[in-house]
Amino acid sequence: MDASILPSYVTVTHPSKKGYFRMPAGSDKNIESAMKYEACRNDIFVCSYPKCGCTWLQNIVWRLLNDGDGVTGNIRQHIPFLEFDGKEAIVNVQPRKGIKIIKTHLPCSWVPKHAEAKYIFMVREPKDVIVSLYHHIKGFVGTGPSQSPSRTSSRYVPAGYDWSEGRFETLVDAFLEGRCDCIDYFDMIDEWLQEGMGESLHIILYEEMINHPEGEILRLAEFLNVDLSAKKQTIVSDIIKNTSLAKMKEEDEKWYTTARTTPFIRKGIVGDWKKHMTPEQAIRVDKRTRQLLDKYPTILKTWKSLIN
Template sequence: MDTSVLPSYVTVTHPNKKGYFRMAPGTDVNIESAVKYEACRNDLFICSYPKCGSTWLHNVVWRLLNDGDGLPGHFNDHIPFLEFDGEEAIGNVQPQRGIKIIKTHLPYSWVPKHAEAKYIFIVREPKDVIVSLYYHIKGFAGSGTSKTSSRYVFDGYNWSEGRFETLVDAFLEGRCDCMDYFEMIDEWLQEGMGESLHIILYEEMMYHPENEIMRLAEFLNEDLSTKKHTFVSDITKNTSLAKMKEEDKKWYKANRTAPFIRKGIVGDWKNHMTPEQAIRVDKRTRQLLDKYPKILKTWNSLIN
């Protein structure tokens, strides 16, 4: 592949861990601080590959910890983005019910660990991830400098003329954001479901949102019996993609040429991928599904 046609990235390494991590230009200024952060017992890390529903999940978790109330202001003012904002930003946010919520796209081995901290990992069927990532990158396509917060500068991906088929190839070769998607998912799922790690499928959040919210509440030790009977349904309604689209600028600060919250539906890949492209992605997805049939069982109906 001609790498000159790829989005622009900065590749960073960890001082003590193997592997690499790709970031958009200008966003790596705090990565050294981020990887030195030492997790605390009251940390809640919400983890994912980009475009797997983590913003949506943060919205749900925030409301669970705040009696159903939404974020009072901009997302980044209350929930630090570990690899973009660094450790200082985590020290500056206020805990919610004693919990500090931290966003990250780092691989499992890079995420700071503490025996009493909690971790939520959300995963999405990769064909839809590719489509969402394509529009995400195109929306941040500029090469100029724009401040997303007081903590870091985002230069954009410099990919306004990028082609969808190029991104499909790059994704399958592990040349997009962060790292190889399939390797990242494998690394997280190897940890399984336990007291400190909660795994969510994006599709289950779409199909059965109230059930997933109740599972999240249990993981977070939130007693729903003390809430009003419409508590879960109210959170479902107030965190719907339609509602989040109404508050689109609440979820990002960089300049965009398109909304941050797009469709969010399951199966939008059918409007973009050729049958050959879908088969190539499904081949790698099947390897994950065969390895983790219980965790990923919802994907059986989504791949060939």
């Protein structure tokens, strides 16, 4: 295998929307069904680019809506992944308190809209996204010589990246050129932030959730109309404890359905890019990040201290 090539992707288009969407090869079997889903008034869409904390956020949202209790079994049994699971999975999932939570990495214009539905979009400083995405892709079964028996059982589906010899520098270049998962990362953020969905959209910065979890969870609860007045401190404290990195690592197999050679939950820290990127690579990423920061200085203000 030529180590300079990219992970294997399939590119799909929407029947009525502009642009494209890139998925791991072979994972697009339900995408046509997904595009037919019509949002409902009680839907909550948990949205992000991959590796921006979407799984963590799903866990938090679920617990907020269920008095602090976590999911039983795999999370996809309760929170369908729109573009991977399709319309039928969402229609068939059993709502809790009349509410359905739906995960997606689709661009904003592709996500089904309803005036009364709620949309949560999580963003993460892109240097850490690149590092997390690199390890994420490399960890799939079929992308390396060793396969852990505990992660290759029949409940998992094959991965399609086929990138066992992929190099970090190749992924950095591809990310900056918009040739990785989904669409260009910077374009995705720009589209969500300029959409102006008003009270229907809640933006969360990954770094703010790391640094100020209680405040961010309370903001999220208010957005979701979750009344925490009776047990606020207990429920929020329990959610912080039970959605910690250490706790989610203990329950690792709850969070994925595609066979892996490495755990799904890795580090999740801010600044891990410093152990992977050259100064030149960091400067290139920061240049594009600065364009977003200049356009959305208030929303993305936390990033000011994270870029050059």
